[in-house]
Amino acid sequence: MQDILYLHTRVNSLTSDILAMRSVTNGQISDGPENPDDWPYQSVLEAIRDGWRVIKFPELALMMDESRTYGLGFEFILER
Amino acid sequence: MKSTYDCPPALNDNAIIEFCKTGFLTLEQVVDDATNEKTIEYVAKNTAEEPVEILEEDWFVQNVVKNPSLAGAVRSLLGKNFGLPIAMANHRVQTPQPAQEWHTDAGAVYGYELNYLQVFYLPQECTREMGPTEILPGSHFLFAHRDAMKNIGRIRGSYHAVAPAGSIVITHYGLWHRRSNSTIKTLRNNLKWNYWRTESPTRDWVIDPDFDITKADFNCRQPTYRQMAKDAYDTAEMYLWLRGEHEKFKLIGGQGWPLSLNKNAIPYGFPLDIETS
Numbered sequence: 158m159q160d161i162l163y164l165h166t167r168v169n170s171l172t173s174d175i176l177a178m179r180s181v182t183n184g185q186i187s188d189g190p191e192n193p194d195d196w197p198y199q200s201v202l203e204a205i206r207d208g209w210r211v212i213k214f215p216e217l218a219l220m221m222d223e224s225r226t227y228g229l230g231f232e233f234i235l236e237r
Numbered sequence: 238m239k240s241t242y243d244c245p246p247a248l249n250d251n252a253i254i255e256f257c258k259t260g261f262l263t264l265e266q267v268v269d270d271a272t273n274e275k276t277i278e279y280v281a282k283n284t285a286e287e288p289v290e291i292l293e294e295d296w297f298v299q300n301v302v303k304n305p306s307l308a309g310a311v312r313s314l315l316g317k318n319f320g321l322p323i324a325m326a327n328h329r330v331q332t333p334q335p336a337q338e339w340h341t342d343a344g345a346v347y348g349y350e351l352n353y354l355q356v357f358y359l360p361q362e363c364t365r366e367m368g369p370t371e372i373l374p375g376s377h378f379l380f381a382h383r384d385a386m387k388n389i390g391r392i393r394g395s396y397h398a399v400a401p402a403g404s405i406v407i408t409h410y411g412l413w414h415r416r417s418n419s420t421i422k423t424l425r426n427n428l429k430w431n432y433w434r435t436e437s438p439t440r441d442w443v444i445d446p447d448f449d450i451t452k453a454d455f456n457c458r459q460p461t462y463r464q465m466a467k468d469a470y471d472t473a474e475m476y477l478w479l480r481g482e483h484e485k486f487k488l489i490g491g492q493g494w495p496l497s498l499n500k501n502a503i504p505y506g507f508p509l510d511i512e513t514s
Binding site for chain 2: 163175176178189191193196220226228229232
């Protein structure tokens with residue numbers, strides 16, 4: 158079964174700190190621990206080192222619009 | 238029936254700026270115990286999702302809708318003669334429940350204008366275990382299709398509206414929010430309604446003689462979920478709109494106003510046709 162990990166980062170970097178997370182493991186959706194310090198990964202790079210593969214990088218086109226902020230940070234989607 | 242209300246304002250410039258930053262304000266324990274209990278009894282008998290009939294009850298209108306602390310804050314943000322609610326919702330939830338998905342309510346408009354407010358009233362204490370409303374501070378400036386935020390789970394910096402009985406949370410309608418997960422068995426009531434602006438914005442709230450706009454801090458607490466400095470720009474623009482001076486909002490960029498850095502003079506870029514105090 159495919160596991161999915163959504164990570165929203167503060168900036169467009171694999172080493173950026175994480176703003177938000179959700180995982181789907183064995184078909185079960187989890188928002189992770191309430192305290193961000195307890196999240197399983199503190200960066201996308203940490204997740205990659207643990208075997209996750211990035212299947213979608215953040216879309217940057219909307220970030221070029223300085224007049225408005227779109228969505229929440231930069232969304233990486235990973236699987237394993 | 239539509240009607241308006243007026244009362245003395247309760248917020249000063251710093252409180253207005255704080256609301257511009259976060260998009261919400263929590264008033265703890267402002268409704269008296271007897272009214273809280275009467276409200277709980279009322280919604281136990283009228284379990285509708287939209288118990289609009291409660292707006293016909295004078296005790297509810299006087300002690301909750303026109304509660305002096307609440308009305309004073311609303312008067313500050315929406316101006317005099319603000320419109321009273323004509324609709325009522327009650328999120329009556331049997332817990333425990335998983336968290337809802339993040340969402341904005343239908344019709345949310347993002348940005349600096351503030352033409353209506355949404356409030357949440359907790360007639361009973363709401364602990365973290367009871368699944369309080371979870372709010373994303375500053376998200377009234379984060380444009381997102383309400384159906385395109387459903388894969389976002391736990392968010393760093395979110396605020397859980399844990400509060401004692403009789404508390405009211407005043408919010409910008411565009412704030413992202415959800416019912417958080419609950420872990421105990423209980424019945425939670427959360428009454429929700431809107432107030433409306435009827436007059437053009439102007440700076441007619443409480444004036445503190447010591448306030449100096451050139452020294453006001455427009456930076457938001459981290460994380461701001463925005464590009465560096467955008468949070469201060471957003472806050473200052475909304476604040477000037479509320480003062481009725483939006484046309485004076487101009488940015489020169491760099492370290493000019495409204496960035497809050499240590500300065501020994503009026504910041505470059507500060508609009509000179511604005512009263513500083």
